[in-house]
Amino acid sequence: ETGVTQSPTHLIKTRGQQVTLRCSSQSGHNTVSWYQQALGQGPQFIFQYYREEENGRGNFPPRFSGLQFPNYSSELNVNALELDDSALYLCASSLPTGGRANVLTFGAGSRLTVL
């Protein structure tokens, strides 16, 4: 059983650029969620995808967008990067069953630095 994998692990961008982060979900998991974790803070929920549709979103502007593919992998896109976007971006997959809450399996994250 493969876990959640994310790429790239580290990247540096400049203000105004765009970035795409990728995530492969754990085998058998159909739901992917993305989080932003600033230094010293807990992960902040960006959005969640289920069956290729966004089905939950946190307080992030529209320049944060995503996709989920038929194989349940996912992308997070951030346009017009700002300095405050510098953070660890975590992807988590889950398999909600019978209305029970999501137990999340996280990837190791992509650390983004915006200069």
Added chain:
Amino acid sequence: RKEVEQDPGPFNVPEGATVAFNCTYSNSASQSFFWYRQDCRKEPKLLMSVYSSGNEDGRFTAQLNRASQYISLLIRDSKLSDSATYLCVSEGYSSASKIIFGSGTRLSIRP
């Protein structure tokens, strides 16, 4: 006010001690709660789910108090390997509900 609040710590306790953390949540509609553990520069990993009756897993006990809107984590006989940041999580009823993490409580176990 944050939706999920935790004492950031750090808690610095000797090996073998018992330590307890609380986490408060503001949304009374929150249905499910979890404790995750995050080691330095690593991803969070599930420690325990917390359901309405609370639960115990070895040295770890999690409890939920809906009336006062808090959950707690108790660690008995603490080990050096318990040193980590402990994240409290609340989730709404449907899968579309927000998943909210607290800022985490740092625990350091000293020999």
